[in-house]
Amino acid sequence: MPKSDMPRIAILGAGPVGLEAGLYARTLNFPVAIFDRGQAGEYWQRWGHVRLFSPFAMNSTSLGRAAIKHSQLEHDLPADDAIITGREHHEAYLIPLSKVDALRGCIHVESQVVGVSRQGLLKEDHPGDPARAKKPFRILIREAKGRERIEEADVVLDCTGTYGQHRWLGDGGIPAIGEQAAEAQIAYTLEDVLGEKHKHYAGKNILVVGSGYSAATTVCNLAALAEKNPATWVIWLARAAVTQPIRRIPNDPLRERDRLAVRANNLATRTDGNVEFHAQCAVQQIEFQGHERGFRVQGTCAGRAKTWEVEQIIGNVGYSPDRMLYRELQVHECYASLGPMKLAASLLGQKTEDCLNVTLPGPDALRNPEPNFFVLGAKSFGRNSNFLLRTGFSQIRDVFTLITGNKNLDLYKRP
Numbered sequence: 001m002p003k004s005d006m007p008r009i010a011i012l013g014a015g016p017v018g019l020e021a022g023l024y025a026r027t028l029n030f031p032v033a034i035f036d037r038g039q040a041g042e043y044w045q046r047w048g049h050v051r052l053f054s055p056f057a058m059n060s061t062s063l064g065r066a067a068i069k070h071s072q073l074e075h076d077l078p079a080d081d082a083i084i085t086g087r088e089h090h091e092a093y094l095i096p097l098s099k100v101d102a103l104r105g106c107i108h109v110e111s112q113v114v115g116v117s118r119q120g121l122l123k124e125d126h127p128g129d130p131a132r133a134k135k136p137f138r139i140l141i142r143e144a145k146g147r148e149r150i151e152e153a154d155v156v157l158d159c160t161g162t163y164g165q166h167r168w169l170g171d172g173g174i175p176a177i178g179e180q181a182a183e184a185q186i187a188y189t190l191e192d193v194l195g196e197k198h199k200h201y202a203g204k205n206i207l208v209v210g211s212g213y214s215a216a217t218t219v220c221n222l223a224a225l226a227e228k229n230p231a232t233w234v235i236w237l238a239r240a241a242v243t244q245p246i247r248r249i250p251n252d253p254l255r256e257r258d259r260l261a262v263r264a265n266n267l268a269t270r271t272d273g274n275v276e277f278h279a280q281c282a283v284q285q286i287e288f289q290g291h292e293r294g295f296r297v298q299g300t301c302a303g304r305a306k307t308w309e310v311e312q313i314i315g316n317v318g319y320s321p322d323r324m325l326y327r328e329l330q331v332h333e334c335y336a337s338l339g340p341m342k343l344a345a346s347l348l349g350q351k352t353e354d355c356l357n358v359t360l361p362g363p364d365a366l367r368n369p370e371p372n373f374f375v376l377g378a379k380s381f382g383r384n385s386n387f388l389l390r391t392g393f394s395q396i397r398d399v400f401t402l403i404t405g406n407k408n409l410d411l412y413k414r415p
């Protein structure tokens with residue numbers, strides 16, 4: 001980005017939060033560059049078959065909707081209360097958002113951010129000193145064909161999410177013995193088992209590990225696959241000592257979330273289906289025996305040794321933020337969640353299991369010891385999975401009060 005009178009803002013990641021932050025910044029006339037290692041809304045294409053829990057109005061902003069209407073007069077947006085899939089949201093909102101007039105020329109796709117530093121300063125130089133802001137950020141970008149270049153910026157918003165970095169299946173969160181060698185054969189994301197991947201799973205013995213909504217989605221979809229192809233068999237492992245893997249939220253206002261919990265728990269507890277559920281499990285060893293023979297998995301269930309022979313493994317055990325991007329900057333991370341410390345401390349204190357009840361502590365919690373470097377979006381929650389898009393939009397509003405110094409600034413406020 002060429003030097004300018006206004007602070008130059010680099011946004012890492014063109015997911016929903018990166019795109020909305022870019023639009024907010026351009027509306028305020030800041031020079032903006034958004035870098036994504038893939039395409040705009042990249043991860044939404046990958047898990048696009050999943051139905052969202054929250055309605056469209058909660059997943060979009062007034063600014064974004066107005067910009068789309070203004071730029072593409074023919075485009076129809078979903079209804080406010082529409083519960084659509086990730087792919088439908090990507091097509092109906094994220095792609096049009098990436099094409100609005102205000103963002104023209106700002107989005108650089110297939111541009112992976114490899115690292116961010118301060119020109120001439122190392123991590124250990126001038127700890128916590130606001131004077132570090134006198135030097136611009138240096139951002140190393142790697143394009144799809146491998147060409148590398150440096151971009152400069154005065155403010156960096158890291159919106160790179162967590163979906164790109166899976167966690168491991170082994171006991172205590174480190175890889176199980178042999179897991180790293182077998183990594184390429186294991187699916188760690190939300191597989192479209194009823195769509196493009198159905199041949200890969202139909203009629204197979206499948207081990208699913210995890211007990212969150214992702215694992216629940218996968219198991220429900222595999223059970224639907226088993227109805228068409230009864231040879232399909234699912235072994236579902238959870239870590240906790242529970243009879244029902246998914247905790248229901250009383251009077252859940254997000255109906256789709258509750259429906260998923262009920263369906264998954266029914267599958268786990270009924271004895272006549274194609275799903276067998278085991279609680280209190282730990283995976284110790286994974287051996288990939290080749291495409292014909294599949295995997296041999298060893299572990300424990302309620303303290304007793306178990307061995308499973310399966311053809312496929314799906315590990316839906318969560319994701320983790322990529323901290324390598326900012327390892328040369330002064331970011332104070334939470335020892336438990338790996339999110340930025342101030343925000344994490346507030347989240348740790350809230351103890352709610354329902355993402356709808358999460359409250360943000362205000363703009364100051366977004367500050368890092370590194371001046372003008374902010375982590376927003378799903379990545380700001382680290383390993384805490386309670387992030388909602390509407391929380392990300394509040395963060396955008398908060399961060400621009402800090403960047404502009406105008407604490408009353410709110411472009412989302414309805415006139």
Ligand SMILES: Cc1cc2nc3c(=O)[nH]c(=O)nc-3n(C[C@H](O)[C@H](O)[C@H](O)COP(=O)(O)OP(=O)(O)OC[C@H]3O[C@@H](n4cnc5c(N)ncnc54)[C@H](O)[C@@H]3O)c2cc1C
Pocket residue numbers: 012013014015016017018035036037038039040041042043044047050051052053054058059111112113114159160161162163164190325376377378379387388389390392
């Ligand atoms: C299956 C699923 C369902 C969900 N359903 C809901 C829901 O119903 N409602 C809700 O509010 N929230 C939901 N969420 C949670 C959350 O809103 C989403 O994860 C959302 O995508 C987070 O947006 P983001 O912009 O922070 O990050 P992401 O959408 O994860 O975007 C990050 C972007 O950064 C890019 N990137 C990553 N690394 C680099 C790099 N090194 N260099 C350049 N670019 C990089 C990626 O390609 C990606 O485009 C869901 C999440 C998942 C996984």
